Amino acid sequence: xxxxxxxxxxxxxxxxxxxxxxxxxxxxxxxxxxxxxxxxxxxxxxxxxxxxxxxxxxxxxxxxxxxxxxxxxxxxxxxxxxxxxxxxxxxxxxxxxxxxxxxxxxxxxxxxxxxxxxxxxxxxxxxxxxxxxxxxxxxxxxxxxxxxxxxxxxxxxxxxxxxxxxxxxxxxxxxxxxxxxxxxxxxxxxxxxxxxxxxx
Ligand SMILES: C[S@@+](CC[C@H](N)C(=O)[O-])C[C@H]1O[C@@H](n2cnc3c(N)ncnc32)[C@H](O)[C@@H]1O
Numbered sequence: 001x002x003x004x005x006x007x008x009x010x011x012x013x014x015x016x017x018x019x020x021x022x023x024x025x026x027x028x029x030x031x032x033x034x035x036x037x038x039x040x041x042x043x044x045x046x047x048x049x050x051x052x053x054x055x056x057x058x059x060x061x062x063x064x065x066x067x068x069x070x071x072x073x074x075x076x077x078x079x080x081x082x083x084x085x086x087x088x089x090x091x092x093x094x095x096x097x098x099x100x101x102x103x104x105x106x107x108x109x110x111x112x113x114x115x116x117x118x119x120x121x122x123x124x125x126x127x128x129x130x131x132x133x134x135x136x137x138x139x140x141x142x143x144x145x146x147x148x149x150x151x152x153x154x155x156x157x158x159x160x161x162x163x164x165x166x167x168x169x170x171x172x173x174x175x176x177x178x179x180x181x182x183x184x185x186x187x188x189x190x191x192x193x194x195x196x197x198x199x200x
């Protein structure tokens with residue numbers, strides 16, 4: 001049997017800083033960074049928003065942040081939010097030299113409530129507020145045509161109490177909205193990409 005070598009392989013061409021972030025996250029036992037395929041997807045989607053305003057809810061140690069920054073152009077701006085100062089400080093150590101990113105250390109819920117409606121072109125919701133609660137408020141922050149991305153929808157390597165039920169509820173809620181076009185990706189950690197419809 002001859003097996004053709006496919007270029008559809010797992011080469012993701014990660015930005016160099018990813019390795020440093022991985023190492024720093026490991027040193028503080030932070031095990032919930034976005035994986036490489038998700039990072040690559042974030043970079044690709046972020047690149048569709050030149051001059052855009054992007055938001056990441058849940059900075060962690062900066063893995064998603066680094067990939068998004070690798071995707072956006074010089075005029076786009078990213079705000080990333082985390083309530084944990086220690087994790088955010090790790091991300092800032094590697095990424096705060098980039099003038100396009102602003103680090104907000106504080107509760108995601110308060111941040112969401114402080115933002116004007118239809119403000120963002122891209123939201124990666126990778127923590128509780130914006131995903132499992134304060135969903136309506138977060139979706140209201142999307143401009144028409146903006147992207148809303150969530151990951152970790154498949155069962156987790158380390159089981160989290162109630163995760164499956166929360167995810168099922170979230171997917172049903174998103175499917176019932178008539179202002180979004182959603183695509184479910186049974187890939188990587190399990191993702192949904194939603195686009196805010198210009199007319200619902
Ligand atoms: C899954 S991690 C984020 C991973 C990161 N986006 C990445 O790509 O590697 C979730 C983060 O949410 C933060 N977090 C938990 N509850 C929060 C809240 N209420 N507001 C803001 N951040 C929160 C945690 O400190 C943690 O760093």
